[in-house]
Amino acid sequence: MKAAVNNQFKGKLTIQDIEKPIIGVKDILVKIHACGVCHTDLHACHGDWPVKPKMPLVPGHEGVGEIVEVGEQIKHLNIGDRVGIPWLYSSCGHCDYCLTGDENLCLSQQNAGYSVDGSYAEYCRADGEYAVKIPDNISYVDAAPLFCAGVTTYKALKVSSAKPGDWVAIFGIGGLGHLAVQYAVAMGLNVVAVDTGEDKLNLAKKLGAEVCLDFKTTDVVTEVLSATGGVHASICTAVSKSGFEQSYKVVRRGGKCVLVGLPPEEMPLPIFDTVLNGVSVVGSIVGTRKDLIECLDFAARGKIKAITIEKKLEDINEIFDDMINGDITGRVVMKI
Ligand code: NAD
Ligand code: ZN
Ligand code: ZN
Numbered sequence: 001m002k003a004a005v006n007n008q009f010k011g012k013l014t015i016q017d018i019e020k021p022i023i024g025v026k027d028i029l030v031k032i033h034a035c036g037v038c039h040t041d042l043h044a045c046h047g048d049w050p051v052k053p054k055m056p057l058v059p060g061h062e063g064v065g066e067i068v069e070v071g072e073q074i075k076h077l078n079i080g081d082r083v084g085i086p087w088l089y090s091s092c093g094h095c096d097y098c099l100t101g102d103e104n105l106c107l108s109q110q111n112a113g114y115s116v117d118g119s120y121a122e123y124c125r126a127d128g129e130y131a132v133k134i135p136d137n138i139s140y141v142d143a144a145p146l147f148c149a150g151v152t153t154y155k156a157l158k159v160s161s162a163k164p165g166d167w168v169a170i171f172g173i174g175g176l177g178h179l180a181v182q183y184a185v186a187m188g189l190n191v192v193a194v195d196t197g198e199d200k201l202n203l204a205k206k207l208g209a210e211v212c213l214d215f216k217t218t219d220v221v222t223e224v225l226s227a228t229g230g231v232h233a234s235i236c237t238a239v240s241k242s243g244f245e246q247s248y249k250v251v252r253r254g255g256k257c258v259l260v261g262l263p264p265e266e267m268p269l270p271i272f273d274t275v276l277n278g279v280s281v282v283g284s285i286v287g288t289r290k291d292l293i294e295c296l297d298f299a300a301r302g303k304i305k306a307i308t309i310e311k312k313l314e315d316i317n318e319i320f321d322d323m324i325n326g327d328i329t330g331r332v333v334m335k336i
Pocket of ligand 3: 038039040041061087148149
């Protein structure tokens with residue numbers, strides 16, 4: 001089968017003919033129709049993080065398609081079902097985290113397109129217990145970004161504890177951030193959007209953000225504080241240390257700064273301000289299967305819709321270049 005393969009960190013991906021996966025009794029085989037390109041895939045191919053991916057690697061954790069084979073122990077899925085294969089490829093199912101609804105924190109989890117091969121390919125193996133069905137009225141292209149960008153930002157907003165009428169600031173209006181704005185609006189929150197360039201800020205405005213700020217031309221912290229008095233929560237999806245610093249500084253007393261983006265840097269945290277202001281700084285990592293089902297339901301009800309740019313698997317190296325340059329407005333989805 002055809003796949004885009006990363007053979008060495010920071011090397012170009014190559015389109016190769018590799019073996020089609022063989023499934024086990026609890027697996028399914030998915031014929032991939034589309035796969036979103038997440039900034040995490042770029043971090044994986046660059047070896048940015050302390051925990052390294054398998055190598056060679058078939059990236060991709062926003063793969064969607066139809067089931068073509070079902071392992072004999074999987075009874076709730078059938079050939080022909082439309083499913084997606086998220087970052088949370090599997091978890092152990094019996095540790096404290098799995099038992100208490102935090103399977104996304106399981107220490108024994110596998111991750112699609114990182115510890116196991118992902119969906120930049122014509123076929124992808126999935127754990128039948130962790131692939132999630134796509135509602136009938138969402139197309140493959142529209143569904144793909146929800147399997148990471150959607151569930152991650154939906155979950156981050158839950159983690160933020162923001163309530164209807166509260167202010168939330170979204171830093172980074174990229175693949176994740178443009179969905180964060182939509183989920184926040186759908187949840188009744190007032191939204192500040194921070195990124196750079198007319199395209200992204202106009203998109204944020206169109207999607208319902210009330211205050212849109214360009215981090216290259218404005219004093220973001222001063223502007224957010226004067227417009228909102230300090231936000232109840234900030235969600236940082238920016239791939240930049242300065243974005244994290246600003247997202248911390250705009251939170252009001254008692255508010256939450258939710259860290260989502262994963263630049264390979266450290267974030268300085270002032271102890272005095274954090275203590276005196278009673279600010280929480282919390283990480284949020286993708287979501288559970290239940291979060292994913294909920295986030296897909298928002299799309300099925302027409303409350304959110306990914307802005308997608310359709311490309312081909314063969315375009316992957318140019319897509320990565322555009323991502324590095326910040327030239328993508330919405331989410332690129334490769335049709336496979
Ligand atoms: P993306 O490239 O589509 O978007 C990132 C955006 O951040 C871009 O629009 C860029 O212009 C903007 N940006 C850069 N510096 C900024 C700043 N100082 N202030 C505001 N905006 C700034 O990337 P993406 O796919 O949305 O992913 C974003 C990050 O989230 C990546 O690091 C990715 O690995 C991470 N991620 C985390 C999770 C999780 O579960 N926590 C899940 C998926 C992705
Ligand atoms: Zn577990
Ligand atoms: Zn992702």
